Amino acid sequence: MNRVYNFSAGPSMLPEPVLKKAADQMMSYEGCGMSVMEMSHRSKIFESIIYGAEDLIRELMNIPDDYYVFFLQGGASTQFSMVPLNLMNKNNKADFVITGQWSKKAFAEASRYGSTRKVASSEDTVFTYIPKLDKSMFDPEADYVHITHNNTIYGTRYTVLPDTGNVPLVADISSDVLSQEIDVSKFGLLYAGAQKNIAPAGVTVVIVKKELVGNAMDFTPVMLNYETHIKDRSMYNTPPAYCIYIMKLVLEWLKELGGVKAMQARNEEKAAILYDFLDSSDMFRGTVVKEDRSMMNVPFVCPTDELNAKFIAEATENGFVNIKGHRTVGGMRASIYNAMPREGVVKLVEFMKEFEAKNK
């Protein structure tokens, strides 16, 4: 059972202790004689899993009491519809900052349901930076402002949140949830598809300020109305139970490691190891501006396509897998989410150094 270092952008690595526990509990969860996959979601034992997961997220992210936290099926793509259907409800307007493919998709979908505006975009350089934003750029009448907090494909992130005044800030945090401390009270709504930092694909976490919920558009499908899921505390219908169970194991693992603050320190160190090498290398270079670099997704390139292809092939042979970059950026991308150990990054950098020495 040789495990690889898996740099996939998502679905991505899960902590080994979580997978081991899941394997151990597969035939019988805590002696109940059933797998979590087989349990009635209306049972006490499953309630302890799903509500336990909710409690842990609230604790780890320090979520204020005036926010709902709930779990949905589908990924962030479903939120691209749910956010406008549920929140674009006062003036039917929303502002968007465009920092990559995912913000473009969120914008396109919202535009079908109301009046949307691109406040700023970094598309001019294929999204190598986060646009500078100030309060005067936002429409005070907008129902919300939408940002993508970390850009998985391009490897940028917000290091400062935009000041949107009284307009609720909505953020897609799919690719950096639980990787660093954030002040939830600064947001109207946060959503995160789980498959990068939380759980297997199949569940999305939504955190929303209570006062924003309750006025969805008339034609909103029942399952796309936040109220449906809030009223029944994520159990209007059968939730994606096994994904939620793995989520709980991941949250327990994170708590044991010291919580989000400790994870942030670990992620800062991992990212520094890789970025410091990129900055010192004569062959490899990062593709985005330094001040907006993501701690989760690190795109980088060699000087030629041949070298990129050679590096990817040799890395894969040596157990550094899924390191090919997105087709719109080219080159490589190392996704180093919470579950990637420091050792994985150290070994990758060693391998890059050797590759550089051999191919200069």
Place this chain on the structure above:
Amino acid sequence: MNRVYNFSAGPSMLPEPVLKKAADQMMSYEGCGMSVMEMSHRSKIFESIIYGAEDLIRELMNIPDDYYVFFLQGGASTQFSMVPLNLMNKNNKADFVITGQWSKKAFAEASRYGSTRKVASSEDTVFTYIPKLDKSMFDPEADYVHITHNNTIYGTRYTVLPDTGNVPLVADISSDVLSQEIDVSKFGLLYAGAQKNIAPAGVTVVIVKKELVGNAMDFTPVMLNYETHIKDRSMYNTPPAYCIYIMKLVLEWLKELGGVKAMQARNEEKAAILYDFLDSSDMFRGTVVKEDRSMMNVPFVCPTDELNAKFIAEATENGFVNIKGHRTVGGMRASIYNAMPREGVVKLVEFMKEFEAKNK
């Protein structure tokens, strides 16, 4: 690791060999060094899983080539919206046969999007039968007729399909998919939430005649448009990868047992063991009319609430779990899906006999 006999209505039992294989492959799927939970869904190895699952469903259900087969997140509840949004597109009308809570929910949601009609209902007796239907009852102008093929809560099923003429028949087969042979060509669309006979909760299988797709309502959210998922063969966005993997293991298990025909024979035998006892018992009796009895969900009652409660408590102690009936029926319900071995039913009946002897 004592496993129980789990009579849960869903999520429900999975075949033991499937769970064992999943546990064995948790840390590394077929030597690739990753769990299926951790794989990029754009990888060749995952494609072999998802397309392998699709091929197996096509083979096992003998699905004609003029049907699409695809996998969605969410359960049948999401289909209650997706079916009208996608199919109620010619005359904006649909006919419904009401045989339980789930058909009522499907009807209620469709009624928000067009003109719906209850063609027949068995609500008068709390859904103890399937209404007699003939072609003259259906509106030839309807875009489709919707039925719930097996009623999980009440324990009834269609043994004969209604003749709807040229109007496409849409069926929720969540609770009896792959339990018996069906002629897919008689349906316009079939959908099945996976958590009863196919996989853990979190994925839904849709089978739809190609000619019916392509004219969704204007405001249909991207993720609720069948075309979105058909165009990208279930991979428009990250699919619920682990659920699909377990599905593939279940389908392989089913094929090895002899396919749907063999499974049907096994299910007929299991159901007969339980129903024959109910018909001969002086204490236990089934709650629905004989000719419409489900092979999957068997509700039954004792003469008094005290005896019901006592039976449930003693059954649970003896490893027959989740056997309490739905609150709208009372008493007990034994769900005996594909994964329930014959032995589980035989032992349950033995236990019921003993209970009857002790408590008469």
